[in-house]
Amino acid sequence: MSQSYNRGLVEDFGRWREFSAGMWAWIFHKFTGWVLVGYLFTHIAVLSTALSGEILYTETIRALESLLIVRILEVGLLAVAVFHILNGLRLLLVDLGIGLEAQDKSFYASLVLTGAIVVASVPTFVAGVF
Amino acid sequence: MSTQEQKPKNQTETDTESADEDIIAASSPQQRRLREKRGREIESPKETAEQEDTYHLKVFRYDPEVADKQEPRFDDFHVPYRQGMTVLDALIYARDRFDSSLTFRHSCRQAICGSDAFFINGRQRLGCRTQLSDLEEPVRVEPLPHQEVVKDLVVDMEHFYDQMEAVEPYFQTNELPEGELEEQRQSRENHEKIKMSTRCIWCAACYSSCNIAAGDNEYLGPAAINKAYRFAMDEREGEDLKQHRMRIIEQEHGVWRCQTQFSCTMVCPKDIPLTEHIQELKREAVKNNLKFW
Numbered sequence: 001m002s003q004s005y006n007r008g009l010v011e012d013f014g015r016w017r018e019f020s021a022g023m024w025a026w027i028f029h030k031f032t033g034w035v036l037v038g039y040l041f042t043h044i045a046v047l048s049t050a051l052s053g054e055i056l057y058t059e060t061i062r063a064l065e066s067l068l069i070v071r072i073l074e075v076g077l078l079a080v081a082v083f084h085i086l087n088g089l090r091l092l093l094v095d096l097g098i099g100l101e102a103q104d105k106s107f108y109a110s111l112v113l114t115g116a117i118v119v120a121s122v123p124t125f126v127a128g129v130f
Numbered sequence: 131m132s133t134q135e136q137k138p139k140n141q142t143e144t145d146t147e148s149a150d151e152d153i154i155a156a157s158s159p160q161q162r163r164l165r166e167k168r169g170r171e172i173e174s175p176k177e178t179a180e181q182e183d184t185y186h187l188k189v190f191r192y193d194p195e196v197a198d199k200q201e202p203r204f205d206d207f208h209v210p211y212r213q214g215m216t217v218l219d220a221l222i223y224a225r226d227r228f229d230s231s232l233t234f235r236h237s238c239r240q241a242i243c244g245s246d247a248f249f250i251n252g253r254q255r256l257g258c259r260t261q262l263s264d265l266e267e268p269v270r271v272e273p274l275p276h277q278e279v280v281k282d283l284v285v286d287m288e289h290f291y292d293q294m295e296a297v298e299p300y301f302q303t304n305e306l307p308e309g310e311l312e313e314q315r316q317s318r319e320n321h322e323k324i325k326m327s328t329r330c331i332w333c334a335a336c337y338s339s340c341n342i343a344a345g346d347n348e349y350l351g352p353a354a355i356n357k358a359y360r361f362a363m364d365e366r367e368g369e370d371l372k373q374h375r376m377r378i379i380e381q382e383h384g385v386w387r388c389q390t391q392f393s394c395t396m397v398c399p400k401d402i403p404l405t406e407h408i409q410e411l412k413r414e415a416v417k418n419n420l421k422f423w
């Protein structure tokens with residue numbers, strides 16, 4: 001047979017505008033999962049300052065919490081975690097074979113719910129930095 | 131010409147429905163279509179007047195054997211539109227009238243041979259089952275993604291067929307009924323269960339839409355798993371064969387690779403609930419291996 005032409009990556013993420021709900025759910029789930037893993041390491045790093053004494057730990061937390069960027073990142077972290085939880089529940093239902101026809105709706109529902117929870121949490125997170 | 135709205139008759143209907151058919155004949159969809167057709171015929175002179183109604187197709191072109199065509203490109207075709215024209219009809223028109231080198235597979239033109247799955251406007255669809263009027267212009271026709279292009283819209287299906295063969299897509303059993311001429315009967319319930327999975331036409335639309343299959347060359351892919359489902363769930367094959375099939379299904383590159391993106395279910399032209407079948411096999415596999423003692 002003659003040689004054939006492989007279109008490579010163009011046909012993958014270059015097509016994001018054509019992805020359907022289930023595909024987006026998959027991408028977001030992967031993405032949020034990796035973000036959570038990454039956060040875990042910073043979390044451990046911050047917590048382990050307690051090994052060198054209470055004062056250092058308190059000071060570190062105080063310093064971090066006084067930064068606006070940290071507060072914003074915390075909102076982002078909440079968004080990521082909430083979506084990962086809700087979509088995880090959705091995937092659990094999918095694995096149990098419940099409501100497979102409504103899988104796109106449950107994805108949109110978890111997005112909307114994530115948005116609502118995140119918006120509602122903003123006052124709590126940014127309180128006191130300004 | 132179009133097969134899009136046609137429901138396979140006699141396949142799903144029960145006897146009661148066919149009895150009712152005479153009664154509702156006057157208002158049946160067929161009667162309605164016939165009436166509409168008559169209406170159209172009267173209008174047709176006007177239609178010829180505005181014959182300039184064309185559809186704009188952008189078709190992927192690539193030919194490794196011609197020096198100038200080795201760089202993939204898109205060709206534009208403006209095909210005069212007829213009522214009920216499908217993408218395949220438009221491609222055939224373009225090939226016959228404009229460029230005889232335009233290459234694509236097709237055969238039955240009624241969504242049963244599975245040879246004309248293309249990537250049309252960003253989605254895997256059968257050319258013969260897709261109405262031009264349902265698409266936005268320009269209609270972009272490309273070969274199936276994630277498969278190597280041989281020429282124009284023709285992709286290399288060899289790997290897909292290998293995966294299909296890998297699940298042994300044929301009936302086999304060692305539990306033959308008594309008596310030489312005895313038939314192997316299937317219960318109605320069991321048939322209902324596997325009915326949808328028998329409809330696969332090996333078009334590879336699902337396989338092409340699956341990101342996991344694209345990344346993992348050994349993954350069986352939705353169509354092959356659906357085939358495996360069709361036989362694993364068939365009670366006539368018996369327990370031994372079921373175990374044999376489960377071993378193929380639950381291997382490393384079998385059902386567990388599926389990450390429920392639902393892309394395959396979205397594109398299957400035969401509306402097979404592929405993800406549902408894969409998920410059911412996953413649960414079967416767990417039940418098969420989980421022992422509490």
Ligand code: SF4
Pocket residue numbers: 244329330331332333334335336337352353356397398399400401402404
């Ligand atoms: S399962 Fe559907 S999309 Fe996949 S090959 Fe069969 S008919 Fe085509």
Ligand code: FES
Pocket residue numbers: 236237238239240241242243244245246247256257258259
């Ligand atoms: S030509 Fe046979 S499926 Fe389209």
